[in-house]
Amino acid sequence: QAARLSRRGVRVRSLALTLGLLVLLPVLVLLGLAWRYQHASLLERAEDDLVALAGLTAAGQEQLMEGTFQMLQAVAAAPVVMDGDWDQCNVFLRRMRTQLPAYVSIGVIDTNGALRCNSAPMPKPVHLDDRPYFVQARDGAPFVVGEYVVGRITGNRTLPLAVPVQASAAGPFRSAFFLMDL
8 A cells, every 4th residue: 555655646746747847848938038039139239239339430530530631731731831940840740749649740741751840859860751651642642541650750650641731833842741649
């Protein structure tokens, strides 16, 4: 009799366990489906956020380039640059540089590629006629965004930006540049 009751107890336990699993199975399936839906929704939201962030970053870079272009044109139009008053130009660019921390150097290059005016002190003559941004500006590009370069005076890793200086139709060519700190 005891063996019968023991077998019956095992059957009842097995039946109860099976019924419990059958009741829990739909709940587990629903939890899995809810997790999957929520995971897909989070991934989609993260993707949308990344696209929005990329758009904001691109707009910010576009504004930075437009502002840099306008500031370069202001440097190019400054009387000390147009007249070639290099001592006063150095003073002007040093003052300007203190207001623009994103730029390592601001300068003006003459027709031969000699650096004539710079916001950083120049211990010796510097020639930049081999720099692509100078060549492109000399060849007529209205605004040059150059390639990564290490500054010869500062030693910093920079992105050069340049515009030609139009002193007069018959005047010598000059180029104004900013070196953006990278």
